[in-house]
Amino acid sequence: MLDTRPMLLLSDFPEIRRAELHTLQVNLGYKCNLSCTHCHVAAGPNRTEMMDRKTVDTFLQFIDLQNIKTLDLTGGAPEMNPEFRYLVTEARKRNVTVIDRCNLTILLEPGYEDMADFLAANQVEVVASMPCYNEENVDKQRGKGVYDGSIDALKMLNQKGYGVNGSELVLNLVYNPGGPFLPPPQEQLELDYKRELYDRFGIEFNQLFSITNMPISRFGSVLLSKGEFNNYMDLLKGAYSEHNLESVMCRNLISIDWQGYVYDCDFNQMLEMPLVHRGQQIASDRTHLSELLEKNIEGHPIVVANHCYGCTAGQGSSCGGALE
Template identity: 65%
Template sequence: MSSTLPLSFLPSSTFPAIRRGKLETLQVNLGYVCNQTCFHCHVNAGPNRREVMDRGTVDLVLNCLRTSGATTLDLTGGAPELNPDFRYLVTEARRLGVKVIDRCNLTILEQPGQDDLADFLAAQGVDVVASLPCYLEENVDAQRGDGVFRGSIRGLRQLNARGYGQPGSGLVLDLVYNPQGPTLPPPQGPLEADYKRHLEKHYGVRFNQLYTIANMPIHRFGKQLRREGRLDEYMTLLREAHRDENLDAVMCRSLISVDWQGYVYDCDFNQMLRIPLGGAPGRTHLRDLMGRDPAGRPIAVADHCYGCTAGQGSSCGGALS
């Protein structure tokens, strides 16, 4: 682990110890290149990043899917679709019968070379999880950049036209909400109802579920909190809102996070902080896990983990309770 980590993100002596269950999901970061630069991005992704997973590592991911028993491939970035091997990986994973999730920023659908992306995703039966941190234009543009909301609506309409989010289509389109600042997300159910009512009434857009996810106090968001002198306040909020009952459902119990070079971590947030798998010294590569069952092994925890257990809980699949 890097010695340059802030003290609040060194392995925690206060967060409860937890261990792995059965591996169900490989969450793979295909690179940090993105067509957007979002305020809340814990990856520090953007157009100027150059980190991209190569074909050899993509093939290693496929080999792991064949041997590990994982049933879901969760693709992230950056914008995962900008990896040259994105479509190859999706196609081969679907041939294996693996569920594929594309964490899509929606505006990628309008980028050069992505004109047929919506058709490809629909043809492969990929689940789309799309970031839309609010249903109001001014809030989204403030968080993600001018014009992003309108571009996102156009992307949603493309997906709807292919059947995504439509009853009986089998094509899943879920949205992701992030708070605008250092607060906990509101209750997921009522907010989902508000999203559905507003987006259908004003834009004719439909979707399946809304996921509410707390902002992690790391990288861009963490730096902003430090500049405003609010990091300690936010960390206190997360700790005081911790609920032990959320520990059983945190994503790291059934997920392994893979970075663009093939190194593995307990979750995407630990990946960004370079906290090694299980807190062991040195980094572990995906090839080192081949044929090994991670169930029962300890999970590396630190103070940012309170972001997953505060209040209703928060994970890549939304609220935990």
């Protein structure tokens, strides 16, 4: 896979600093039942990296010591980690909001048939990848048959109460562009999704999050191989909006990798750009979460590079969708 990191580090992106920390985004491992072309962690069925119980207990301790309100679980398919249910149960005991970034099809895999019931019983918010409401676009980006599986999983989640009007079970969908272009306006796209999915399948959901593809990992490699990397970076820089700097997710979030090391965001994690600690600019050594258990990192500088233009381009982009 071609590496975009050398082309991203020399950057003129503005300096930003941390605000109050309230969200832990935890990557439980890179194992996944899918291998999507837009996946910025290059997850897949043959990946073996998995967070262990000791590391899980470390950030449960961090939650106890810090004012953490939200635990955002990602992967890979986070449900494939054997510690997933333990972590969710312990976090909910602490009244922490838990988000499961679900690829939907995992809910249909052998051994995971009761996962939807588990999520509902623990009132886990489901954020489900659904890059389009049309079959051709989804299968092109995520693999043949994924669209049909995703529709079946969404119907099942609706049956459990997820996304249904009047229910407290939250189901949000995620749109990623199918190529090197910015997402369309989120509000209108959400209306299109709701109309198409309800009219065709009777499917309901709460919100649509539109997320810009980052020029890193698998997607960045595709851009390089097609000679489109520089054009895409020009697009992101040309659409830069200073207004979005106040709302970028890294100001209130830290990202934890499967080994427990800390980054400013999930994208920095994939670029091996650790959280600034002990005054380093781009740290040569990594900081483990255990080193930050009682530290206040508010006001610390955030490590930036050219991929950060993806979060500030146009309507902005975060794990919670558009910023504007």
